[in-house]
Amino acid sequence: MPDDLAPLTEEVAAWAAAGLRLPLWLRDDDATAPSPELDRLIAAAEGWRMPLHLAVIPAGAGMALADRIATAPGVRVLVHGWAHADHEGPQAKKSEFGQARPPEVALADARRGHERLRTLFGARVLPVFVPPWNRIAPAVAQGLPGLGYAALSATPGAAPEVPGLLRIDAELDPVDWHGARSALPVTMLALRAARALAARRHAGVAQPLCILTHHLVHDAALWARIGQLVRSLRPVATPFDLAGVFATETMS
Ligand SMILES: [Zn+2]
Numbered sequence: 001m002p003d004d005l006a007p008l009t010e011e012v013a014a015w016a017a018a019g020l021r022l023p024l025w026l027r028d029d030d031a032t033a034p035s036p037e038l039d040r041l042i043a044a045a046e047g048w049r050m051p052l053h054l055a056v057i058p059a060g061a062g063m064a065l066a067d068r069i070a071t072a073p074g075v076r077v078l079v080h081g082w083a084h085a086d087h088e089g090p091q092a093k094k095s096e097f098g099q100a101r102p103p104e105v106a107l108a109d110a111r112r113g114h115e116r117l118r119t120l121f122g123a124r125v126l127p128v129f130v131p132p133w134n135r136i137a138p139a140v141a142q143g144l145p146g147l148g149y150a151a152l153s154a155t156p157g158a159a160p161e162v163p164g165l166l167r168i169d170a171e172l173d174p175v176d177w178h179g180a181r182s183a184l185p186v187t188m189l190a191l192r193a194a195r196a197l198a199a200r201r202h203a204g205v206a207q208p209l210c211i212l213t214h215h216l217v218h219d220a221a222l223w224a225r226i227g228q229l230v231r232s233l234r235p236v237a238t239p240f241d242l243a244g245v246f247a248t249e250t251m252s
Helices: 006-018 036-048 063-070 103-124 138-143 186-203 220-236
Strands: 022-031 052-056 075-079 125-129 209-213 237-239
Touching (some): 006 186, 022 220, 063 103, 103 125, 186 209, 186 220, 209 220
Parallel strands (some): 022 052, 022 237
16 A cells, blocks of 8 residues: 655654754634534544644634633634635635735724734734735735834745744644635655655755644534644644744733
Protein backbone atom coordinates (compact mmCIF):
# COMPACT_ATOMS: atom_id res chain seq x y z
CA MET A 1 0.00 0.00 0.00
CA PRO A 2 1.48 3.38 -0.93
CA ASP A 3 2.19 5.70 1.95
CA ASP A 4 0.18 8.86 1.22
CA LEU A 5 2.05 10.80 3.87
CA ALA A 6 5.53 9.78 2.64
CA PRO A 7 6.79 13.24 1.53
CA LEU A 8 5.80 14.76 4.86
CA THR A 9 7.12 11.87 6.92
CA GLU A 10 10.48 12.17 5.15
CA GLU A 11 10.64 15.94 5.65
CA VAL A 12 9.73 15.62 9.32
CA ALA A 13 12.50 13.04 9.67
CA ALA A 14 14.94 15.55 8.13
CA TRP A 15 13.86 18.15 10.70
CA ALA A 16 14.27 15.68 13.52
CA ALA A 17 17.70 14.63 12.29
CA ALA A 18 18.79 18.28 12.16
CA GLY A 19 17.36 18.99 15.62
CA LEU A 20 14.95 21.61 14.23
CA ARG A 21 11.66 22.62 15.84
CA LEU A 22 8.60 23.89 14.01
CA PRO A 23 6.30 26.42 15.72
CA LEU A 24 2.85 25.08 14.82
CA TRP A 25 -0.39 26.97 15.38
CA LEU A 26 -4.10 26.65 14.77
CA ARG A 27 -6.40 29.31 13.29
CA ASP A 28 -10.11 28.60 13.00
CA ASP A 29 -12.42 31.00 11.16
CA ASP A 30 -16.04 32.17 11.31
CA ALA A 31 -17.09 31.48 14.90
CA THR A 32 -20.05 33.50 16.21
CA ALA A 33 -21.75 31.10 18.62
CA PRO A 34 -21.15 27.90 20.57
CA SER A 35 -21.89 24.66 18.72
CA PRO A 36 -21.10 20.95 19.01
CA GLU A 37 -18.53 21.46 16.23
CA LEU A 38 -16.80 24.21 18.21
CA ASP A 39 -16.82 22.00 21.30
CA ARG A 40 -15.20 19.24 19.28
CA LEU A 41 -12.50 21.58 17.97
CA ILE A 42 -11.75 23.00 21.43
CA ALA A 43 -11.49 19.46 22.79
CA ALA A 44 -9.19 18.44 19.93
CA ALA A 45 -6.88 21.41 20.51
CA GLU A 46 -6.80 20.67 24.23
CA GLY A 47 -5.95 17.05 23.42
CA TRP A 48 -3.06 18.22 21.26
CA ARG A 49 -2.06 20.69 24.01
CA MET A 50 -2.25 23.51 21.49
CA PRO A 51 -3.78 26.96 21.90
CA LEU A 52 -6.69 27.63 19.53
CA HIS A 53 -6.84 30.98 17.73
CA LEU A 54 -10.48 31.66 16.90
CA ALA A 55 -11.14 34.30 14.24
CA VAL A 56 -14.54 35.53 15.45
CA ILE A 57 -17.01 37.51 13.30
CA PRO A 58 -17.74 40.51 15.54
CA ALA A 59 -21.18 41.52 14.22
CA GLY A 60 -22.57 38.01 14.74
CA ALA A 61 -20.85 37.15 18.02
CA GLY A 62 -22.71 37.26 21.30
CA MET A 63 -22.52 36.47 24.98
CA ALA A 64 -23.16 32.77 24.41
CA LEU A 65 -19.78 32.47 22.67
CA ALA A 66 -18.13 34.62 25.34
CA ASP A 67 -19.51 32.30 28.03
CA ARG A 68 -18.23 29.22 26.18
CA ILE A 69 -14.77 30.66 25.69
CA ALA A 70 -14.59 31.72 29.33
CA THR A 71 -14.42 27.99 30.14
CA ALA A 72 -11.76 27.26 27.49
CA PRO A 73 -8.50 28.83 28.67
CA GLY A 74 -6.60 27.74 25.55
CA VAL A 75 -8.71 29.87 23.21
CA ARG A 76 -7.47 33.23 21.88
CA VAL A 77 -9.74 35.53 19.88
CA LEU A 78 -8.76 37.22 16.60
CA VAL A 79 -10.82 39.85 14.77
CA HIS A 80 -12.46 38.35 11.66
CA GLY A 81 -13.50 41.56 9.91
CA TRP A 82 -16.83 42.97 10.98
CA ALA A 83 -19.83 41.10 9.50
CA HIS A 84 -18.22 38.79 6.90
CA ALA A 85 -20.20 40.73 4.28
CA ASP A 86 -19.08 40.95 0.67
CA HIS A 87 -19.00 44.50 -0.71
CA GLU A 88 -17.31 43.84 -4.05
CA GLY A 89 -20.31 42.87 -6.16
CA PRO A 90 -21.05 39.76 -8.22
CA GLN A 91 -18.23 40.18 -10.77
CA ALA A 92 -15.36 40.38 -8.31
CA LYS A 93 -13.86 38.01 -5.77
CA LYS A 94 -15.56 38.25 -2.41
CA SER A 95 -14.09 40.68 0.09
CA GLU A 96 -15.31 42.71 3.04
CA PHE A 97 -12.21 44.93 3.08
CA GLY A 98 -11.48 45.22 -0.64
CA GLN A 99 -11.40 48.10 -3.09
CA ALA A 100 -15.14 48.72 -3.31
CA ARG A 101 -15.50 50.90 -0.24
CA PRO A 102 -13.48 53.98 0.70
CA PRO A 103 -10.65 52.93 3.06
CA GLU A 104 -11.97 55.09 5.88
CA VAL A 105 -15.34 53.31 5.75
CA ALA A 106 -13.71 49.88 5.80
CA LEU A 107 -11.38 50.97 8.61
CA ALA A 108 -14.35 52.13 10.68
CA ASP A 109 -15.61 48.54 10.48
CA ALA A 110 -12.18 47.20 11.45
CA ARG A 111 -12.21 49.50 14.47
CA ARG A 112 -15.68 48.56 15.68
CA GLY A 113 -14.92 44.89 15.10
CA HIS A 114 -12.12 45.09 17.61
CA GLU A 115 -14.15 47.18 20.01
CA ARG A 116 -17.07 44.78 19.99
CA LEU A 117 -14.87 41.75 20.59
CA ARG A 118 -13.05 43.51 23.43
CA THR A 119 -16.43 44.16 25.03
CA LEU A 120 -17.38 40.49 24.71
CA PHE A 121 -14.07 38.71 25.28
CA GLY A 122 -11.86 41.21 27.14
CA ALA A 123 -8.19 40.32 27.28
CA ARG A 124 -8.70 37.14 25.25
CA VAL A 125 -8.72 39.31 22.12
CA LEU A 126 -5.36 39.68 20.40
CA PRO A 127 -4.58 42.67 18.13
CA VAL A 128 -4.70 40.48 15.04
CA PHE A 129 -6.91 41.28 12.04
CA VAL A 130 -8.09 38.35 9.91
CA PRO A 131 -9.81 39.72 6.79
CA PRO A 132 -12.74 37.58 5.59
CA TRP A 133 -11.81 35.54 2.52
CA ASN A 134 -8.21 36.46 3.40
CA ARG A 135 -8.46 39.54 1.16
CA ILE A 136 -7.67 43.14 2.04
CA ALA A 137 -6.94 46.22 -0.07
CA PRO A 138 -3.50 47.80 0.48
CA ALA A 139 -5.00 51.13 1.62
CA VAL A 140 -7.04 49.34 4.28
CA ALA A 141 -4.13 47.21 5.48
CA GLN A 142 -2.01 50.36 5.81
CA GLY A 143 -4.56 51.85 8.19
CA LEU A 144 -4.62 48.89 10.58
CA PRO A 145 -1.60 49.89 12.73
CA GLY A 146 -3.27 53.25 13.33
CA LEU A 147 -6.19 51.39 14.90
CA GLY A 148 -3.90 49.49 17.23
CA TYR A 149 -3.68 46.27 15.26
CA ALA A 150 -0.25 44.68 15.53
CA ALA A 151 -0.66 41.79 13.08
CA LEU A 152 -2.47 40.70 9.96
CA SER A 153 -3.29 37.07 9.28
CA ALA A 154 -4.38 36.18 5.75
CA THR A 155 -3.00 33.60 3.35
CA PRO A 156 0.49 33.92 1.85
CA GLY A 157 0.70 36.43 -0.98
CA ALA A 158 -2.93 37.50 -0.58
CA ALA A 159 -2.28 40.72 1.29
CA PRO A 160 0.26 43.54 1.04
CA GLU A 161 3.21 43.92 3.39
CA VAL A 162 2.70 46.89 5.72
CA PRO A 163 5.40 48.42 7.96
CA GLY A 164 4.50 47.98 11.60
CA LEU A 165 2.13 45.12 10.92
CA LEU A 166 3.39 41.62 11.64
CA ARG A 167 2.32 39.06 9.03
CA ILE A 168 1.29 35.74 10.48
CA ASP A 169 -0.43 33.86 7.68
CA ALA A 170 -2.37 30.63 7.46
CA GLU A 171 -0.61 28.33 5.05
CA LEU A 172 -2.20 24.92 5.32
CA ASP A 173 -5.93 24.85 4.49
CA PRO A 174 -7.27 21.28 4.25
CA VAL A 175 -10.67 22.27 2.79
CA ASP A 176 -11.43 21.67 -0.88
CA TRP A 177 -13.30 24.98 -1.30
CA HIS A 178 -13.61 24.64 -5.07
CA GLY A 179 -14.92 21.10 -4.93
CA ALA A 180 -17.04 19.27 -2.40
CA ARG A 181 -15.94 21.45 0.54
CA SER A 182 -14.63 18.31 2.16
CA ALA A 183 -11.02 17.34 2.77
CA LEU A 184 -8.39 17.74 0.08
CA PRO A 185 -6.63 14.47 -0.79
CA VAL A 186 -4.09 13.46 1.82
CA THR A 187 -1.38 13.18 -0.84
CA MET A 188 -1.88 16.83 -1.81
CA LEU A 189 -1.87 18.08 1.77
CA ALA A 190 1.17 16.00 2.71
CA LEU A 191 3.02 17.46 -0.26
CA ARG A 192 2.00 21.04 0.62
CA ALA A 193 3.06 20.57 4.23
CA ALA A 194 6.34 18.96 3.17
CA ARG A 195 7.07 21.89 0.83
CA ALA A 196 6.28 24.43 3.55
CA LEU A 197 8.69 22.68 5.90
CA ALA A 198 11.39 22.20 3.27
CA ALA A 199 11.28 25.90 2.36
CA ARG A 200 11.84 26.80 6.01
CA ARG A 201 14.62 24.24 6.44
CA HIS A 202 16.48 25.42 3.34
CA ALA A 203 16.08 29.09 4.27
CA GLY A 204 17.08 28.45 7.87
CA VAL A 205 13.97 30.12 9.27
CA ALA A 206 11.53 28.62 11.73
CA GLN A 207 8.53 30.67 10.67
CA PRO A 208 5.37 29.45 12.42
CA LEU A 209 3.21 27.13 10.34
CA CYS A 210 -0.56 27.47 10.62
CA ILE A 211 -3.22 24.85 10.05
CA LEU A 212 -6.39 26.72 9.07
CA THR A 213 -9.71 25.16 10.05
CA HIS A 214 -13.39 26.07 9.62
CA HIS A 215 -15.19 24.04 12.27
CA LEU A 216 -18.66 24.80 10.87
CA VAL A 217 -17.96 22.97 7.57
CA HIS A 218 -16.00 20.00 8.91
CA ASP A 219 -17.27 16.60 7.89
CA ALA A 220 -15.80 13.31 9.11
CA ALA A 221 -13.11 13.36 6.42
CA LEU A 222 -11.94 16.85 7.40
CA TRP A 223 -11.81 16.04 11.09
CA ALA A 224 -9.73 12.99 10.25
CA ARG A 225 -7.44 14.91 7.90
CA ILE A 226 -6.71 17.66 10.43
CA GLY A 227 -5.83 15.08 13.05
CA GLN A 228 -3.60 13.32 10.56
CA LEU A 229 -1.72 16.55 9.79
CA VAL A 230 -1.20 17.43 13.44
CA ARG A 231 0.00 13.92 14.28
CA SER A 232 2.39 13.91 11.31
CA LEU A 233 3.96 17.22 12.31
CA ARG A 234 3.96 16.50 16.01
CA PRO A 235 7.43 14.90 16.30
CA VAL A 236 9.06 18.24 15.42
CA ALA A 237 6.31 20.68 16.40
CA THR A 238 6.22 23.14 19.27
CA PRO A 239 2.78 24.67 19.93
CA PHE A 240 2.82 28.33 18.94
CA ASP A 241 0.78 30.81 20.95
CA LEU A 242 0.15 34.24 19.44
CA ALA A 243 -0.71 35.52 22.90
CA GLY A 244 3.00 35.22 23.70
CA VAL A 245 3.89 37.51 20.80
CA PHE A 246 1.68 40.31 22.08
CA ALA A 247 2.14 39.70 25.81
CA THR A 248 3.79 43.09 26.33
CA GLU A 249 1.63 45.05 23.89
CA THR A 250 -1.76 46.62 24.42
CA MET A 251 -4.30 47.91 21.95
CA SER A 252 -4.84 51.64 21.68
ZN1 LIG B 1 -14.26 33.65 7.18
